[in-house]
Amino acid sequence: MSDVRVVVGPGVVADPALLSEVAEREFAALGVKGSIRYARTVGELRPDGGLPVILPGPDPAARALMSEPVGPVVWLDLTRDDRVRPGPDALHVHGRGVDGLAWAIRHAVHRTRHHARRIRYGPHPDQWADLYLPPAPLLGGSGPSPSDPGLPVVVLVHGGYWRSIWAADLMEPLAADLVGRGFAVWNLEYRRPDLNGWQATTEDVAAGIGALAAAAEPALDLDRVAVAGHSAGAQLALRAAADGARVALAVSLAGVLDVREAGRRWLSSGAVRAAMGDDTRTHADASPLARLPLKVRQLVVQGSGDDLDLIDFSRRYARAAKESGDDLTYLEMSGDHFAVIDPTTPIWHTTALALTSTLARHL
Known part of the structure; x- marks a missing residue:
């Protein structure tokens, strides 16, 4: 190199x-x-x-x-x-x-070590996803079985409190780790609301997930797609699932899962208001907690050393989702806000094993 x-x-x-x-x-x-x-x-x-x-x-x-x-x-x-x-x-x-x-x-360094094919799903410079494929099916270990009918896919949705200074490069370490485990990865970029409005953001996440089918990649098993979002990206991921995105699993990694309360608490210096405005109906429509039941299998991952408000959101969301009848696994372990997207941490290792187990049995 x-x-x-x-x-x-x-x-x-x-x-x-x-x-x-x-x-x-x-x-x-x-x-x-x-x-x-x-x-x-x-x-x-x-x-x-x-x-x-x-x-x-x-x-x-x-x-x-x-x-x-x-x-x-x-x-x-x-x-x-x-x-x-x-x-x-x-x-x-x-x-x-x-x-x-x-x-x-x-x-x-990442772009020289890990090849990805960039696929655009719209004309705006931020409407694209990077598709990563393993060089060959993994044999044995914890990876998907080579007898499976195609590779399971993990769609990654980055966070950053819906602000344009943060982008899909945040999720590149996870993309590399997941490809090494035998998954295909779709690292999604989208228009952020601070420059393009809230509607553009929600439309892009839905369109970006839907564009998987148009990628015309025969190696993918589109019946085994997980969407995993970090922080504000978890809100977008679970919102997309609530809106009917074709996914088998929705994953929250330190997610902003109660948008209405995040706005009231002025989380991240008023990030909710900056992204969505003052309309409480928009806040409710965007909030995964308010959209329960999602009727999609879910994995909620939360670091115990994170922002106390995010811990509160994750715990309350997990309880409410189970009470609504949703199939949800809650995982809380040691780690801060970024430990959940750091491939070297125990909390991510446990998350990846849960992803493998869930998608392997979703046939």
Whole structure:
């Protein structure tokens, strides 16, 4: 594998030692070689090999470079900029602060290790899904049996409190882990409501799940599809199931499952109101808790070290779902908000085993 080459452009406002600390930590965690250097001119920002992660800075000429066809660059802005449309094969990570450097490096490495086929389900730049397929059916172990009539599929729906600074790259570690277990993975991107409105978001999740059938991939068993969402993505996933999406299992990973109460409690600085407005009917329609029974098998996963409100939502939702007659498994283990999407954690390992067991017997 090529080295990761982080290039910091002129005018980037960040402590150089801190950027180096973040980069070195990620290089070590990912088992790659890497370097970080500081460009004095815009010309020095152009990628020159390796796996480029470039912080362009404020110079207009540097920012214009982001839309040019310069290859698979990960462009990183520490601040938010929704106007950027990166060139072909490029990704724009923005608005995540200094920690965005970690996400940018992870994506640069992930895309070289794990091949995905990008399939668009609409004309907007955010209407796509990455389809991952195992190189061959897994034999033995905990993976699906090679005698099964096609691969079970896990649709991944990222969270981020419905804000556009967060994107499908959040779920790439899970995609890699699930493919290694013998699943096909459909990592779904969608228009976020802060830029496109709430209706666009709900329409995209439904259309994105439905586009699986149009992918014309004979290796997939469309009778064994799970939709798994993280945080706000869990609300979208379970909402899609309530609306009749063709899924055998709906999975909440630290989900926002009581939208009405999340709005009342001003969760994440008013994320519900920012995404959906003030209409309480919209909040009720969007809330998985208010839509029970879903009449779909469910797995609700919650870290015990997460936000106390999310623990409250998950526990109350699980009780109410069972009382409504839904088939639901509740899994609460040690872990914070991101442990449920970290393949190295016990809570994710247990979740993956539950996914395997449930989809294996859904025939």
